[in-house]
Amino acid sequence: xxxxxxxxxxxxxxxxxxxxxxxxxxxxxxxxxxxxxxxxxxxxxxxxxxxxxxxxxxxxxxxxxxxxxxxxxxxxxxxxxxxxxxxxxxxxxxxxxxxxxxxxxxxxxxxxxxxxxxxxxxxxxxxxxxxxxxxxxxxxxxxxxxxxxxxxxxxxxxxxxxxxxxxxxxxxxxxxxxxxxxxxxxxxxxxxxxxxxxxxxxxxxxxxxxxxxxxxxxxxxxxxxxxxxxxxxxxxxxxxxxxxxxxxxxxxxxxxxxxxxxxxxxxxxxxxxxxxxxxxxxxxxxxxxxxxxx
Amino acid sequence: xxxxxxxxxxxxxxxxxxxxxxxxxxxxxxxxxxxxxxxxxxxxxxxxxxxxxxxxxxxxxxxxxxxxxxxxxxxxxxxxxxxxxxxxxxxxxxxxxxxxxxxxxxxxxxxxxxxxxxxxxxxxxxxxxxxxxxxxxxxxxxxxxxxxxxxxxxxxxxxxxxxxxxxxxxxx
Numbered sequence: 001x002x003x004x005x006x007x008x009x010x011x012x013x014x015x016x017x018x019x020x021x022x023x024x025x026x027x028x029x030x031x032x033x034x035x036x037x038x039x040x041x042x043x044x045x046x047x048x049x050x051x052x053x054x055x056x057x058x059x060x061x062x063x064x065x066x067x068x069x070x071x072x073x074x075x076x077x078x079x080x081x082x083x084x085x086x087x088x089x090x091x092x093x094x095x096x097x098x099x100x101x102x103x104x105x106x107x108x109x110x111x112x113x114x115x116x117x118x119x120x121x122x123x124x125x126x127x128x129x130x131x132x133x134x135x136x137x138x139x140x141x142x143x144x145x146x147x148x149x150x151x152x153x154x155x156x157x158x159x160x161x162x163x164x165x166x167x168x169x170x171x172x173x174x175x176x177x178x179x180x181x182x183x184x185x186x187x188x189x190x191x192x193x194x195x196x197x198x199x200x201x202x203x204x205x206x207x208x209x210x211x212x213x214x215x216x217x218x219x220x221x222x223x224x225x226x227x228x229x230x231x232x233x234x235x236x237x238x239x240x241x242x243x244x245x246x247x248x249x250x251x252x253x254x255x256x257x258x259x260x261x262x263x264x265x266x267x268x269x270x271x272x273x274x275x276x277x278x279x280x281x282x283x284x285x286x287x288x289x290x291x292x293x294x
Numbered sequence: 295x296x297x298x299x300x301x302x303x304x305x306x307x308x309x310x311x312x313x314x315x316x317x318x319x320x321x322x323x324x325x326x327x328x329x330x331x332x333x334x335x336x337x338x339x340x341x342x343x344x345x346x347x348x349x350x351x352x353x354x355x356x357x358x359x360x361x362x363x364x365x366x367x368x369x370x371x372x373x374x375x376x377x378x379x380x381x382x383x384x385x386x387x388x389x390x391x392x393x394x395x396x397x398x399x400x401x402x403x404x405x406x407x408x409x410x411x412x413x414x415x416x417x418x419x420x421x422x423x424x425x426x427x428x429x430x431x432x433x434x435x436x437x438x439x440x441x442x443x444x445x446x447x448x449x450x451x452x453x454x455x456x457x458x459x460x461x462x463x464x465x466x
Contacts, residue, residue, distance in 0.1 A: 022359045023393070029364030030386040036379030041428055047378050054372035058329050066331035139375060140334035141341050143426055143433055143441070146375055147333060175375070182375055187335065189431035210433045212335025267333035 048159065052177035056152065059180035062137040063150055128276045131155035135170075135266050136180075143210050145188035147171070147266045149274070152179045157274050160240070165272050168246035168263035169193075169234060173274065183272070186247065186262055187212050194237035195247050197230060204232050206247060209259070214248050217257040226250050226258035239279030307465040316463040317350045317357040318366060320455070325370040340445035341418065343370045345452035347385060348414050351392050352407045353456045360389035377425060384421055388414050411449045416442055 009015040039046055081088065133151030151157050153176045163170045163183050171191060175182040184191055186208055193206040195216075203219040216232060218225050230250040236243025248260035266272075310316070325343030332339075347366065350357045358366075367382035374381075392410070399406060419442045423435060 022361055025361035026359075026363070026386055026390055026393075029361045030383060030390065033364060033367060033379050033382030033384075033386055037377060037383050037425070038379070040377040040379055041425070044377070044429075050378070051372070051375070055375075058326075058373055061326070062329045062331050065329070069331055135333055137329060137331050138333040139328070140332050140337055141328050141339045141374060142337045142376060143423065143437060144337070144376075144431055145335070189426070189433050190429070208431075210337075210431070210437050265335070267335065 048175065051175045051182075052153065055148070055175055055177035055180045055182060059136065059148055059150065059177070062148060063134075063180075066134070066136040129273045130161060130276060131157055132271045132273045133180075135183075135269060135272050138266065144190070145185040145208060145210060145212075146174070147183045147185055147272075149173075149181050149183050149272050150179070151272075151274055152177045152181045154178045155274075157181050161274050161277060162241045163272050163274050164245055165264040165269035167265075167269055168248070169241060170262075170264050170266060170269070170272055172240065181274075185266060187214055193241070193247065194235045195232040196235040197225060198233050198246075199227075199230060200225065203235060203237075206232060206260070212261070213251075214260050214262060215257060216248070216250065216260050221256070224253060224256060224258070226253055228253065230258070230260075231263070232260065236278060240277050242275065242278040309464045310462075313463040316459055317456075318362055320459055321347050321350070321358070321366050322369050324452075325366075325373050328374045336440075338441045338444055340415075340441065340448045341370075341374075342452070343374075344381070344385060344388075344418055345411075345415070345445060345449055346456060348388060348392070348411050349449065349452040349456035350460075351389060352410065353453070353460060355393075355396060357456075357460070358389075360386065360393055363389045376422070377429060380422065380425055384418050388418070407453070408446075408449060411453075412446045415445045415449070419445070 009019055131151040133149045133155075135147050136150050137148040139146040147170070149157075149163065157173055157176050159173055159176050161173045163172060169186055171183045171185040171188070173181050174184045186193055186206065187210065188208040189210045191206075191208045193214075195204045195206045196202060197204055197218075202225050204225075205217050205219060207215045207217070209215050216226060228250055232247045232250075234241045234243055234245045234247055246263045248262045250258045250260045252259045321343050324346040327342045328339075343366070347358065347363065363385040364382050367380075367385040368378070370376070370381040370385070371378045391414070395410065419438050420435075423433065423438050426433060
């Protein structure tokens with residue numbers, strides 16, 4: 001059946017006009033939305049100020065809620081720790097004696113390493129931490145992988161800076177408010193990371209898969225170099241990320257690459273450190289280094 | 295019998311003073327659910343603001359005027375961190391589409407509403423997937439299926455929330 005010619009709310013002129021104008025307003029709204037969307041596609045930096053302000057306005061909520069959940073989960077796990085104290089104590093003591101032995105060995109290796117490096121005249125660039133914050137939220141309703149870190153422009157965070165935890169690399173800053181910033185995680189599809197295999201040093205490109213894992217492809221085509229349990233670290237190519245930061249561990253092989261799980265799980269790292277770009281010039285071209293850059 | 299049907303305490307119950315603003319405020323609150331401190335490695339949680347918006351629209355055609363979807367979408371974009379303009383365009387287009395569909399549908403029941411909501415969720419996720427691809431994150435479409443299914447299965451919850459809020463705001 002053909003639809004009626006128009007929605008008539010009755011004989012009232014006022015009601016007819018208000019319906020018509022609200023229809024026009026909706027179409028105008030649609031056009032404005034499409035225009036703004038086009039602008040965010042073409043010039044994403046145009047909204048940096050607005051988005052930073054929105055991040056500042058909303059992150060206190062997330063942070064307060066995060067505090068509450070941490071307290072509650074801390075109470076629960078704290079009670080569990082007391083329950084199990086005697087056994088844990090014994091296990092920890094044993095672990096400590098083992099670690100002491102390892103520390104001595106590591107010191108010796110470190111000394112040797114320093115001497116060798118001095119002999120080679122390699123200058124070591126120590127990465128500078130700009131700020132550190134907690135990971136308080138994430139984009140759990142979108143296919144993009146972002147996290148919110150409780151450190152912002154007021155702490156010196158700038159867009160494009162790399163973010164890492166003690167366990168490994170987390171990602172890089174894409175939006176910075178005054179007190180909070182949004183981080184593009186390494187498991188996001190838009191992150192393309194030059195890495196290398198820790199065993200053998202073969203160059204590898206790591207791309208996010210959007211589901212918490214990363215996809216690893218060797219740069220040189222040939223035999224699949226990966227084995228389960230292999231660890232990839234950043235190669236430092238591109239100058240944004242410092243070299244030798246752990247990135248991910250291989251969990252599954254496929255025909256010409258592997259699928260790996262990031263070593264720093266954003267849900268469990270205690271602190272995220274925002275660092276200076278390894279080469280300061282890398283901030284200028286902050287978008288991820290192209291795969292063929294090497 | 296008649297007095298019992300009236301119910302005790304039902305006299306003097308009218309619409310709340312700000313009844314007109316309950317639907318948009320509830321949509322903003324649903325958008326703000328994304329501020330919960332959940333750090334997830336997959337994005338399978340449905341877009342609560344969109345679900346509640348279409349639940350309101352399917353419940354009553356006058357609860358949220360079509361053009362209010364634009365500012366509500368802007369709030370959703372800012373709160374969830376999606377590209378500005380994406381939710382504005384999608385939400386307003388959904389409202390307009392439902393306005394047009396209202397003239398076509400011969401009858402409405404629960405299943406028709408659920409099917410309409412499913413179609414809108416599918417269109418919403420497909421549009422987001424396409425825009426993500428344009429913004430440098432070309433995911434395979436198979437990644438998007440789980441959130442679509444979860445959102446479709448969550449729609450009855452949104453419909454229940456909208457009808458409960460509607461009864462409360464009108465004092466019924």
